[in-house]
Amino acid sequence: MSGPLAxxxxxxxSGLGPAxxxxxxxxxxxxxxxxxxRKAAPADPTDINRRxxxxxxxxxxxxxxxxxxxxxxxxxxxxxxxxxxxxxxRLGLGPEDCPDTLIYARMTGWGQDGPWAQTxxxxxNYLALTGALHAMGDADRTPVPPLNMVADYGGGTMFLLxxxxxxxxxxxxxxxxxxxxxxxxxxxxxxxxxxxxxxxxGKWSEQRGTNWLDGGAPFYRCYTCxxxxxxxxxxxxxxxxxxxxxxxxxxxAHQADQNDTAHWSARRDxxxxxxxxxxxxEWAAIFAGSDACVAPVLTFSEAQFHPHMAARQTLxxxxxxxxxxxxxxxxxxxPLPPSVPGAVGAETNQVLAALGYSDSExxxxxx
Numbered sequence: 001m002s003g004p005l006a007x008x009x010x011x012x013x014s015g016l017g018p019a020x021x022x023x024x025x026x027x028x029x030x031x032x033x034x035x036x037x038r039k040a041a042p043a044d045p046t047d048i049n050r051r052x053x054x055x056x057x058x059x060x061x062x063x064x065x066x067x068x069x070x071x072x073x074x075x076x077x078x079x080x081x082x083x084x085x086x087x088x089x090r091l092g093l094g095p096e097d098c099p100d101t102l103i104y105a106r107m108t109g110w111g112q113d114g115p116w117a118q119t120x121x122x123x124x125n126y127l128a129l130t131g132a133l134h135a136m137g138d139a140d141r142t143p144v145p146p147l148n149m150v151a152d153y154g155g156g157t158m159f160l161l162x163x164x165x166x167x168x169x170x171x172x173x174x175x176x177x178x179x180x181x182x183x184x185x186x187x188x189x190x191x192x193x194x195x196x197x198x199x200x201x202g203k204w205s206e207q208r209g210t211n212w213l214d215g216g217a218p219f220y221r222c223y224t225c226x227x228x229x230x231x232x233x234x235x236x237x238x239x240x241x242x243x244x245x246x247x248x249x250x251x252x253a254h255q256a257d258q259n260d261t262a263h264w265s266a267r268r269d270x271x272x273x274x275x276x277x278x279x280x281x282e283w284a285a286i287f288a289g290s291d292a293c294v295a296p297v298l299t300f301s302e303a304q305f306h307p308h309m310a311a312r313q314t315l316x317x318x319x320x321x322x323x324x325x326x327x328x329x330x331x332x333x334x335p336l337p338p339s340v341p342g343a344v345g346a347e348t349n350q351v352l353a354a355l356g357y358s359d360s361e362x363x364x365x366x367x
Contacts, residue, residue, distance in 0.1 A: 003030020003326075003335030008168070011036060011076040012053070013093075017148075018156035018184075019082030019107040020049035025161060026078075027052030028326035030335045034076070036060075036069060040345035045319040050341035056352065057345035057366065060091050064365045071355045073098055077171075078164055082107040085117050095179050102177040103167040107160045109151070111183030123148035126155070126184040132192065139209030139216070155187025210261070212236070218267035219244060219258065222297060229280030230297035233271075243292040248274055 008031040012023040020035075027033040033053045040057050044050075056072070059065040073079055073093070079102055081088050088094045095104045109126040110116045124145045127133040137144035163180035171177055189196075198204035203212075210216040219235045235244035242255050250271065257263060275283065280296050287294040298306060304315035304322055316325045318340050326335050352362045 002333075003028075004330055004333040006030035006032075006333075008032070008078065009076045010034070010078040010080060011072050012080040013083070013088070014038070014055075015082040017082060017107075018152045018160065019080050021153060021157045022105075022107065022160045022164070023053060023080055024049045024051060025157070025326075026164075028335060028338055030333075034072065034347070034351055035344075036072070037344045040348075041343065043341060043343040043346070045321050045340050047341045048321065048323045050344075051323075051338045053341075054347040054351060055342065055344050056348045058348075060093070064361075066092055068352060068355065068357070068365050069093060070097070072351065073102065075355060076102070077168070078103045078105060080105045080107065080160070080164075084108070085112045100177055101171065101175065103164060103171065103180065104177065105160055105164050105167075105180040105182065107156060107182050109156070109184045111185060112181045123151040123184070126151040127188060129185055130155075130188040130192070132188055132195075134206070135195075135208055135211075135214055137208060139207065143208070150191075151184040151188055154191060155184040155189075156182065159187035159190065210264075212259075216261070216264060217259075218264055218271045221268070223272055223275035225278060225280040225283060226276055227279035227281070231275055231280055231283050232295050232297050233275075234293040234295075236293070240291050240293045243290055244294065247286055247290060247292055247294075250274060 005026055008026065010023060010026055010031050010033045012019065012033055012035045014020070014035045014037045023033045023035065028051075035050070035053050035055045037055050037057050038059070056068075058068055060069055070093070079098065081104075085106075085108065089096075095102075098104060106112060108117070109121045109123075110119060124133065127145065127150055128143075130151075132150065133143045133145065135143075136146055160180065160182035163182050167178055167180055195204060198212075199206075205211055208214060213220060215221040217236075219233060219241050222230045222232050225231055233244065235241040238255065238258065241258050242252075244250070245252055245254055248271070254263075254267065278286075283294070284296040296306075300322075303309055304317070309315060313325055314327075315322055316337070317323070318338070326338060348366055349362055352365060353359075357365065
């Protein structure tokens with residue numbers, strides 16, 4: 001193994017969404033991540049969340065499978081699970097059934113307790129309860145869900161990882177593990193410090209589409225170009241705003257009252273007319289290399305070919321499947337390129353043998 005997390009051993013109980021992404025990102029950085037799966041399946045190179053992981057198939061309803069799961073957990077430092085509260089306990093694999101040195105990382109939308117803890121939900125629902133969804137979209141339309149990036153992966157995966165690595169550091173001091181309760185409804189508000197501050201200061205309106213960062217400001221929104229493509233404009237600071245006005249051929253007088261919201265509606269219309277006169281790529285060329293904070297809005301298939309993205313090799317394509325390269329980057333402990341996802345259950349024999357099982361015992365466990 002190579003990478004800053006090469007010493008970390010993780011067992012992940014296979015599921016969907018933010019927990020598998022957390023396991024993938026740990027594996028990207030060198031952790032030995034073993035997924036516990038229910039049923040074998042052929043390799044799927046498009047299942048990116050499985051890259052860099054090993055897989056073992058165990059029937060947790062059979063005593064032999066459950067015993068093997070316990071052995072695997074005992075040989076690991078971190079456990080990741082993303083089921084509803086109580087599922088792992090009913091299997092006999094809850095925190096109380098595990099070593100006290102284990103970091104037991106639990107990923108849910110609503111959290112391990114509270115009135116809605118046992119209720120189904122998805123990103124859009126978790127985001128809705130935090131107040132964040134209400135702020136997203138145009139003023140005269142219903143809120144627009146930001147794919148599943150904010151609750152699932154921002155408030156979920158990233159806070160699960162923060163919790164795991166924080167607990168790893170603390171275990172180095174105390175020698176003890178602990179349960180990490182990562183809930184999307186906790187993580188999303190934690191990312192809203194700036195918004196909460198602006199609300200407290202009276203600088204943010206709960207009327208959608210009227211604020212600095214929600215598309216209300218004419219200098220912080222997207223515009224349609226002559227080709228039908230889009231341009232992102234984010235010239236918040238005065239010096240950047242001045243460059244925007246100059247390069248877009250907009251009135252220099254707008255610099256004096258940039259943040260006067262009384263002018264914003266008319267200026268959105270004026271700027272829209274201006275940006276509609278050229279194609280997206282023509283505007284991109286005009287603003288290239290400047291500090292005007294303007295960038296073309298690329299499609300998923302275009303992103304890998306942008307000169308900056310290509311120079312950094314941010315996107316890679318093993319087996320022809322476009323995906324992100326490991327992030328962040330490290331000067332001294334750079335991880336190896338991620339391996340292509342293997343078959344589900346491909347490492348069952350290897351993992352069980354490493355746990356001390358004989359060939360005959362492995363045959364019994366694997367069925």
